Amino acid sequence: MVQMKLGTNQEDRKNLLTMAPHTKVKHEILKNYLHPWFNIMAGLARMSGHPIQYIDGFAGPGEYKTGEVGSPIVALDSLLNHQLKDQLLSGDVEYRFVFIEKNKNRVNLLREAIEEQFPARPPCVKIDIVQGDFEDEMLSHLTLSRGRLPPTFAFIDPFGYSLPISIMSEIMHNERCEIMVNYMSGFVNRFAGVDPKNDGKFDALFGTERWRDIRSIDEPAERRKFFLDLYKSQLRSLAGARYIRDFEMKNHHHQVCYDLVYATNNKTGMEQMKEAMWRVDPKGTYSFSDITNPCQATLVQFMEEKYWLPEAAELIGLRFQGQTVSVEDVQWYVVLETPYLFRKACLKKLEEEGRIQSVVKGDMTKRKKWTYPKGSTITFRS
Ligand SMILES: C[S@@+](CC[C@H](N)C(=O)[O-])C[C@H]1O[C@@H](n2cnc3c(N)ncnc32)[C@H](O)[C@@H]1O
Numbered sequence: 601m602v603q604m605k606l607g608t609n610q611e612d613r614k615n616l617l618t619m620a621p622h623t624k625v626k627h628e629i630l631k632n633y634l635h636p637w638f639n640i641m642a643g644l645a646r647m648s649g650h651p652i653q654y655i656d657g658f659a660g661p662g663e664y665k666t667g668e669v670g671s672p673i674v675a676l677d678s679l680l681n682h683q684l685k686d687q688l689l690s691g692d693v694e695y696r697f698v699f700i701e702k703n704k705n706r707v708n709l710l711r712e713a714i715e716e717q718f719p720a721r722p723p724c725v726k727i728d729i730v731q732g733d734f735e736d737e738m739l740s741h742l743t744l745s746r747g748r749l750p751p752t753f754a755f756i757d758p759f760g761y762s763l764p765i766s767i768m769s770e771i772m773h774n775e776r777c778e779i780m781v782n783y784m785s786g787f788v789n790r791f792a793g794v795d796p797k798n799d800g801k802f803d804a805l806f807g808t809e810r811w812r813d814i815r816s817i818d819e820p821a822e823r824r825k826f827f828l829d830l831y832k833s834q835l836r837s838l839a840g841a842r843y844i845r846d847f848e849m850k851n852h853h854h855q856v857c858y859d860l861v862y863a864t865n866n867k868t869g870m871e872q873m874k875e876a877m878w879r880v881d882p883k884g885t886y887s888f889s890d891i892t893n894p895c896q897a898t899l900v901q902f903m904e905e906k907y908w909l910p911e912a913a914e915l916i917g918l919r920f921q922g923q924t925v926s927v928e929d930v931q932w933y934v935v936l937e938t939p940y941l942f943r944k945a946c947l948k949k950l951e952e953e954g955r956i957q958s959v960v961k962g963d964m965t966k967r968k969k970w971t972y973p974k975g976s977t978i979t980f981r982s
Contacts, residue, residue: 609712612661615705619664621890622849625880626782626860627674629847630755632876633780634678640868641751642693644776651694653752655741655771657734658759658782659699661706662713671755672699672710673717680718680725689722696750697727700737707731734758738767751776761787764804765834768863772839778864779839780873783831783846786857789824806830807838828859835863843870843936847877850889871935871942884908884939905943912940913949921955922982927972947972950980957981 634654641652654675662670669677679695682688701707711729721727730737734756742749747770754771756763761784771777792802793815802811811830817823828846835841841863851857862873881888884907915938916930927947934942948970950956961967962975972978 609708612705612708612712615703615709616661616663616665617670619666619668620851622851622857622888623664624668625888626757626849627669627671628880629860629876630671630780631674631678632879633873634675634753635682636872636875637753637869638679638682638688638695639684640872641776642688642691644751645693646691650750651696653696653698653750655698655700655738655752655754657700657738657754657756659701659706659710659729660757661701661703661709663709669713669717670710671757672697673713675755676714676718676725676727680721689724691724693724695725697725698730698741699728700730700732700734702731702733704731735762735764735767738771742767742770747774749774749777752778754779756780757782758784760784761791761805762801765807765831765838766804768835769807769839772835772841772863772865776866778862778866778869780860780862782858783828783861784858785824785828785848786851786855788827789820792827807834824856828861832861835861839863841865843867845870845873845877846886847881848887850887850891852890854889854891867932867936874935874941878941882907884941886939905945908940909943909945909949912938912943913946915940916946917950917953917955917980920978920980922980924977924979927974927976927978930978944972947978955981 638652645652656672656675659672660670662672664670676697679685679688699710701710707729714727749771752771752774754777756768756779763781768779768781771779788805791798792811799812803809811827814823814826817826832844832846835844842865844861844863846862847860848856849858849860864870864873877886878884912934916934919933920930930947931942934940934946947956951959951970957979959967959972960977961973967973967976
């Protein structure tokens, strides 16, 4: 990962933030996801002629007190130092980066950080650094685009809970637009219902007054689950999000400080995001705690399949028992309806156990043993 040289303006530098281990993990997830995202979206953009847009709604200064880089640099680096950069950046696909940040000093620092890290940028990469309030700027951005955003990934990473769900909804109602929100469970849990002056903010966050039912729930874990479930169900009903996955971040007291909530209407997006999250938590618990050594967490072998593969195979076996389905039916069942990743090794396990009766290739030619090519049809025994 890139590291910052320490800049010069001392007044601005007082506005740098401290990086917690979970922030590093958040950036890892972002990087792991954006890498395939840029590649996939560039392929589609070449056909449609649309630009590709990345929005960071609460961009921050682009660097941390101890020199680590911030999310805007992570995002730019994912494209500008992509292993396929020659291919991605040489065509006629336009990449738009919009960074919104309210604090003027942080905006200055962000400009400096971008210039320092990426002084020479190809003309197809457009960067717009906006000093302003997320809600206002997003509303004017949405108005200017007349409700037709180009395919967009919006990373929304606030400090608090002033985050109207109506903005998420407006973004998500555009084709191929998706969001990753830092939903601040810790703040919500602590402050919802405490001061009636703030009730309106919570109404806007959830897009409903139903969060007020919380007054009857005392147990903190239960309260958090109630709020998070409500938030996700509102993303489904108001923003029309078909697929949602959350990832829990715990602080050094092992308490949940926030949940990263990813929402998309795209199956491949969900598949890639699950892969991105598993790389920082290979046990598939979709959580990270600052108590865990962050370096260790990212160094653990990603493919520790022995822990979860038998259970994923079992779910597949039960779900499709007695049925004939395509390999893709199995793939999307695992990606969209289970916590696991799709691995063909699950099918091999089931076949070894005699739970698969036959596998027929799409073109009806003879298949190689233990392979499950695209378009194959699998018959599971009853
Ligand atoms: C959690 S930090 C962002 C960290 C950054 N995304 C990263 O990962 O490196 C939140 C940032 O949002 C900015 N901010 C706070 N309120 C804002 C608002 N209403 N609109 C835009 N930015 C805001 C803060 O100044 C702060 O820099």
